[in-house]
Amino acid sequence: MNPVLTRLQAPLQRLAAHVPAPLLSLHFAAGLEIARRLKWLSPPPELDGRSFAINLRDLGLRHAFCCRQGQFRPHWPQAVDLELSASTADFLAMLRGQMDADTLFFQRRLQISGDTELGLIVKNWLDAAERPAWLDKLASCLPA
Amino acid sequence: MELVAPAGSLAALKAALQAGADAVYLGLKNATNARNFAGLNFSETDIRSGVALARGLGRKVLFAINTFPQPGRTQEWRAAVDAAHDLGAHAVILADPGLLAYARDRYPHLRLHLSVQGSATHLDAIELMREQFNIQRVVLPRVLTLNEIAKLARQTTVEIEVFGFGSLCVMAEGRCLLSSFATGDSPNNKGVCSPAHAVRWTEQNGQLDARLNGILIDRYAPGEPAAYPTLCKGRFEVDGEFDHALEEPTSLNALSLLPQLAQMGVRAIKIEGRQRSPAYVAQVVATLRAAIDAAQAAPARYSVRPDWQASLARHAEGSQTTQGAFERPWK
Numbered sequence: 048m049n050p051v052l053t054r055l056q057a058p059l060q061r062l063a064a065h066v067p068a069p070l071l072s073l074h075f076a077a078g079l080e081i082a083r084r085l086k087w088l089s090p091p092p093e094l095d096g097r098s099f100a101i102n103l104r105d106l107g108l109r110h111a112f113c114c115r116q117g118q119f120r121p122h123w124p125q126a127v128d129l130e131l132s133a134s135t136a137d138f139l140a141m142l143r144g145q146m147d148a149d150t151l152f153f154q155r156r157l158q159i160s161g162d163t164e165l166g167l168i169v170k171n172w173l174d175a176a177e178r179p180a181w182l183d184k185l186a187s188c189l190p191a
Numbered sequence: 192m193e194l195v196a197p198a199g200s201l202a203a204l205k206a207a208l209q210a211g212a213d214a215v216y217l218g219l220k221n222a223t224n225a226r227n228f229a230g231l232n233f234s235e236t237d238i239r240s241g242v243a244l245a246r247g248l249g250r251k252v253l254f255a256i257n258t259f260p261q262p263g264r265t266q267e268w269r270a271a272v273d274a275a276h277d278l279g280a281h282a283v284i285l286a287d288p289g290l291l292a293y294a295r296d297r298y299p300h301l302r303l304h305l306s307v308q309g310s311a312t313h314l315d316a317i318e319l320m321r322e323q324f325n326i327q328r329v330v331l332p333r334v335l336t337l338n339e340i341a342k343l344a345r346q347t348t349v350e351i352e353v354f355g356f357g358s359l360c361v362m363a364e365g366r367c368l369l370s371s372f373a374t375g376d377s378p379n380n381k382g383v384c385s386p387a388h389a390v391r392w393t394e395q396n397g398q399l400d401a402r403l404n405g406i407l408i409d410r411y412a413p414g415e416p417a418a419y420p421t422l423c424k425g426r427f428e429v430d431g432e433f434d435h436a437l438e439e440p441t442s443l444n445a446l447s448l449l450p451q452l453a454q455m456g457v458r459a460i461k462i463e464g465r466q467r468s469p470a471y472v473a474q475v476v477a478t479l480r481a482a483i484d485a486a487q488a489a490p491a492r493y494s495v496r497p498d499w500q501a502s503l504a505r506h507a508e509g510s511q512t513t514q515g516a517f518e519r520p521w522k
């Protein structure tokens with residue numbers, strides 16, 4: 048894990064233990080929504096009405112969200128259509144387009160549960176998205 | 192030797208060209224190609240940009256239209272050939288003889304490559320395709336040894352393309368009905384051999400179960416490398432023994448054979464993986480580019496660099512590689 052994430056790990060784990068899950072989902076969905084408004088993440092129509100969870104294994108953080116009318120929203124129920132689990136560094140590497148999801152999966156570093164077809168749509172959508180310059184700038188503060 | 196790279200999106204096509212691919216192969220967003228996965232492949236707008244980019248760099252774009260037209264739907268496959276021609280394809284990669292005939296009659300100047308799905312494993316098959324349809328290249332199925340490939344290269348004037356890296360398909364491609372048995376879909380009719388709608392992964396206490404249409408095809412121990420959920424690479428109990436009944440999950444890696452392949456007259460090395468991300472494409476293409484350049488510059492001094500090997504092994508299915516059928520001393 049990179050040094051920044053290592054330093055953040057313990058406080059984030061404490062945060063996960065104390066902050067109610069809905070609040071985490073709220074912030075995560077807000078982050079995705081900002082990325083969408085910045086025109087980086089424009090979800091394909093197949094994601095509409097579906098729910099997702101991103102599980103950052105090393106931090107013990109689980110963020111659930113859904114996609115409604117092309118916008119990202121927090122998702123309150125525990126059950127989701129698709130859940131992806133990986134380490135924070137691996138998620139960041141995938142977001143930056145530096146890591147192949149199948150490679151992570153073969154190495155058992157990425158776990159997929161729920162609707163596999165939806166998982167494929169999400170993966171292919173992210174793969175096809177051009178990485179904007181601001182993402183690289185942001186990522187350079189957090190080298191994966 | 193030409194390096195032919197996979198692209199499932201415009202981003203992957205750009206990655207391939209940047210990393211040094213001579214040609215990129217792609218498919219339309221429908222059942223006319225053997226990677227008909229949800230959300231994958233190209234819109235016509237993306238293809239236009241991709242072809243313009245490739246042409247600007249003096250590289251090629253090949254269209255895979257390599258599934259078999261289904262009864263009553265021939266027009267969809269013909270339309271794909273029309274689109275490939277209109278969008279500026281350098282060649283179309285076809286498997287079905289009827290479609291080859293259509294392409295030859297309609298677009299006599301369009302280069303025709305016989306897809307690996309066409310299953311041409313011997314001289315008579317290749318020559319028949321050349322005589323009938325004037326194919327200019329054949330992509331050989333991954334069931335032939337180096338000796339068999341060398342013999343074919345000596346006997347035919349058709350260019351030969353072989354796979355250099357990627358997930359292995361153990362059958363004579365184009366003839367596999369394993370997934371059809373389990374799900375009703377096969378590479379030939381739907382362009383998929385583990386259709387995502389039929390795949391379910393469940394993990395409990397680190398043990399991962401892979402199911403295809405409800406059939407348990409593998410159970411991975413905690414931390415054990417995983418594979419694509421295809422029946423051919425599953426583990427089953429046969430005669431009281433539990434193991435990979437047909438083939439272990441692994442990726443083909445022909446790095447060490449490049450000088451021999453070049454010397455035989457093999458014209459192109461293909462990388463499998465249109466379903467993989469631009470990151471895979473960039474890293475695998477860059478590795479094979481460096482290796483092919485080294486093999487061509489000084490074949491006698493060529494040796495596989497450990498960093499090339501490591502780079503390919505990282506992306507391998509089941510996290511292991513093999514020379515597959517290329518090296519079969521008993522054959």
Ligand code: SF4
Pocket residue numbers: 359360361362367368369370378384385421422423424
């Ligand atoms: S099921 Fe296996 S052998 Fe059959 S086409 Fe798919 S990868 Fe090849």
